[in-house]
Amino acid sequence: MWVSGSQLWLWQKKAREEAIAFNIPPQEINWLLRAVAGLDGLSLRLETYKTQPRIELKMPLSELNELWQQRLCDRLPLQYLLGTTPWRQFELKVTPGVLIPRPETELIIDLVLETVETHPHLASGDWVDLGTGSGAIALGLAQALPQITVHAVDCSPEALSVAQENAQTLHLTSRIKFYQGSWWEPLEGLQGTLKGMVSNPPYIPSAEIPHLQPEVAHHEPHLALDGGIDGLNALRYLIKTAPTYLEAGGFWLVEMMVGQGAAILNLLTESGHYQTPKIRPDLTGRERFVSAFINSP
Numbered sequence: 001m002w003v004s005g006s007q008l009w010l011w012q013k014k015a016r017e018e019a020i021a022f023n024i025p026p027q028e029i030n031w032l033l034r035a036v037a038g039l040d041g042l043s044l045r046l047e048t049y050k051t052q053p054r055i056e057l058k059m060p061l062s063e064l065n066e067l068w069q070q071r072l073c074d075r076l077p078l079q080y081l082l083g084t085t086p087w088r089q090f091e092l093k094v095t096p097g098v099l100i101p102r103p104e105t106e107l108i109i110d111l112v113l114e115t116v117e118t119h120p121h122l123a124s125g126d127w128v129d130l131g132t133g134s135g136a137i138a139l140g141l142a143q144a145l146p147q148i149t150v151h152a153v154d155c156s157p158e159a160l161s162v163a164q165e166n167a168q169t170l171h172l173t174s175r176i177k178f179y180q181g182s183w184w185e186p187l188e189g190l191q192g193t194l195k196g197m198v199s200n201p202p203y204i205p206s207a208e209i210p211h212l213q214p215e216v217a218h219h220e221p222h223l224a225l226d227g228g229i230d231g232l233n234a235l236r237y238l239i240k241t242a243p244t245y246l247e248a249g250g251f252w253l254v255e256m257m258v259g260q261g262a263a264i265l266n267l268l269t270e271s272g273h274y275q276t277p278k279i280r281p282d283l284t285g286r287e288r289f290v291s292a293f294i295n296s297p
Contacts, residue, residue: 001057008037009050011061015068022072029068035082036064075214087136089143092166094134097158099224101136104282105200105255109140111280111289112198115251116145122251123147125195130183130238131155133224135163135176137198142167142175148195150176153186156223183237184245196251197242201234203227203257231257235264243273243294250294261287268292 012029019026030044036058043049057064070076079085079100085092087101088109094100116123124147129138132152142150154160160178167173179186187194204225210217216225227233235254242252252274256264261279268277274292282288 001060002054003057003061005050005052005055007061008033008055008057009047011065012044012047018068018072024072028071028078032064032068032078032082035084076219077215080219085134087134088140090136090139090166090170092134092136092139093162093169095158095162096219097156097221098134098162099200099220101134104284104288105136106140107280107282108137108198108200108253108255108289109144111253111291112141112196112251113144115253115291119249119251121249122195125149126151126190126193127196127198128153128184128187128190128194128245130197130199131201131224131234132163132178133159133200135166135178137200138163138176139166139170139172141198142172143170146175148175151179151187151190151194152176153179153181153183155180155182156221159221183234184241187245191245192247194246194250196253197238197246198253199234199238200255201227201238203231203235203255203260205229205231227257230263231260232263232267235260236267239264239267239271239274243271246294248294248296251291252294253289253291255289256287258286258288261290264290 015029016026033039037055039049067081071078077100079094080096085094085100088106123145127141127148128151130153132138132154138150138152157180160180164178167176202225204227206226209225265277268274273295275295277292279287280289280291
């Protein structure tokens, strides 16, 4: 389907006005046009594309407009509408059955790499990503640490299907093993052998979920969001059970909600199985992650 640059510019101008009226970030329109029209960021920013006589679209302009109206009226996340989202250097498939991987979660991979530099024994062997969702963290680990095997677990068959498809697209299937089940359940044979555990578990208090942005509250899977009354149900479980599966000196790293750090540090200390627990900030300086090491005997 072909349109003129001026036609697309008029559509973009109208869509931008609608985005502002609906309190949606206008930059989403550029993201949408990059995906469906193949335009680069510079031509979109300077609007030089409007002088092009013909631009090829992946869909008719009428369908593009229907897609945009879904975004406005149903508050359906653009990632679900497009079926993909950028994450680190990847372009990942996402569906409404998986949590949309956030940019701040990318820092998990950087924190692991930073830790491996000072603890080189962690650079090989078996790692686990619990609650893998789209597979983002598992894929990031496999790409960043070529000597490890990642065991990726999720209780959702749909999530695992998406994660496996992403691994195939990125040619990382030989580096990641996928399991359906609840947390450690499918990994019984790996007890005491894992070098590291990473997880972005559900951590939002149940009562707060209805008050989140409608894109999240109405469209993202609550299974990946709901952390129970105080948001710490899954985190308590991971703190309690990880020492059975991680080897001495193994690395434990989770994402959390701002404000949960002190409670998680207390749980780690009370457990008696962890050493050097630490709150790690995200790029905005807000507490976002907690790490620790399993005690040596």
